[in-house]
Amino acid sequence: xxxxxxxxxxxxxxxxxxxxxxxxxxxxxxxxxxxxxxxxxxxxxxxxxxxxxxxxxxxxxxxxxxxxxxxxxxxxxxxxxxxxxxxxxxxxxxxxxxxxxxxxxxxxxxxxxxxxxxxxxxxxxxxxxxxxxxx
Amino acid sequence: xxxxxxxxxxxxxxxxxxxxxxxxxxxxxxxxxxxxxxxxxxxxxxxxxxxxxxxxxxxxxxxxxxx
Numbered sequence: 001x002x003x004x005x006x007x008x009x010x011x012x013x014x015x016x017x018x019x020x021x022x023x024x025x026x027x028x029x030x031x032x033x034x035x036x037x038x039x040x041x042x043x044x045x046x047x048x049x050x051x052x053x054x055x056x057x058x059x060x061x062x063x064x065x066x067x068x069x070x071x072x073x074x075x076x077x078x079x080x081x082x083x084x085x086x087x088x089x090x091x092x093x094x095x096x097x098x099x100x101x102x103x104x105x106x107x108x109x110x111x112x113x114x115x116x117x118x119x120x121x122x123x124x125x126x127x128x129x130x131x132x133x134x135x
Numbered sequence: 136x137x138x139x140x141x142x143x144x145x146x147x148x149x150x151x152x153x154x155x156x157x158x159x160x161x162x163x164x165x166x167x168x169x170x171x172x173x174x175x176x177x178x179x180x181x182x183x184x185x186x187x188x189x190x191x192x193x194x195x196x197x198x199x200x201x202x
Contacts, residue, residue, distance in 0.1 A: 008173050016175045049169070049182055085179035089171060099172025101180050 010039030010094055011063065013102055018073050021107040022080075030074040033102075037063040043092050048099065050088035054079050055104070057088065073104065083108050161190030 008016075014034045022028040037043050042064045047057060055076055060069035073088075089101045169182045188194035 017178060051181065051183070085181070087171075087178070087180035087182075089182075091172070099170055101171040101174045101178075103175060103178040103180055105179065 008100065010037060010041075010043060010098065011045075011092065011100065012036040012038055013100060016102065018102055018104045019106075020073070020075055020104065021109075023107075023109045025110060027080065029077075029080060030072055032070060032072050034068050034070055035060060035063055036068040037065055039094070040065050041094070043094060046091050046093075048089050048091045051086045054084070054086060059090065075106070079106070081108070082106065158191040160188065160192040160194040162194055163187040163189040 012035075014036065018031045018033060020028055020031050035045065042062060044062050045059055047059055050057065053076055055073055057071065057073045059071045063069045083106055085103065085105045087101050087103045089099055092098045092100075164184060164186055166184065169184070171180060171182070174180055186196075
């Protein structure tokens with residue numbers, strides 16, 4: 001466990017969690033991220049694990065020493081109406097073959113959303129009459 | 136003729152018996168360990184482990200104990 005993910009070495013991933021939550025009708029289906037190489041060697045990055053078919057990821061293949069590269073995670077259309085908590089794991093080609101696991105989370109709060117999606121609807125405020133009944 | 140039939144049946148039994156006696160379920164997990172590396176605190180993470188039934192009998196998973 002990493003208490004302060006900003007202190008990771010040899011790379012820093014910003015943000016350290018990929019939140020592709022959607023709060024409203026505007027579709028949120030992707031998340032950009034940065035990978036900063038804080039070491040003094042160039043690093044190759046390889047994807048070693050992610051849920052099959054759930055999303056696609058564009059990863060920089062190499063991040064030069066001291067440089068920052070951009071990546072993007074895009075959700076598969078099939079999973080746009082789902083909430084989930086998954087993760088992906090990358091591996092570096094440093095001496096330790098360091099691995100980093102990035103949580104990927106999606107929460108849905110869509111007004112009038114599909115009830116079949118479970119929690120994917122806006123919670124209504126409590127009924128006034130029931131709120132006053134305790135007094 | 137009866138002897139020949141009996142011999143054929145006996146031979147068939149001999150050939151099938153080991154398969155029947157030694158038919159056993161077998162579980163093979165190609166990658167039983169997964170290294171997540173650095174993980175942010177209080178995060179939900181996941182990994183899929185594949186379980187292969189490689190025995191000669193149906194494999195039944197009766198219980199799972201998290202480590």
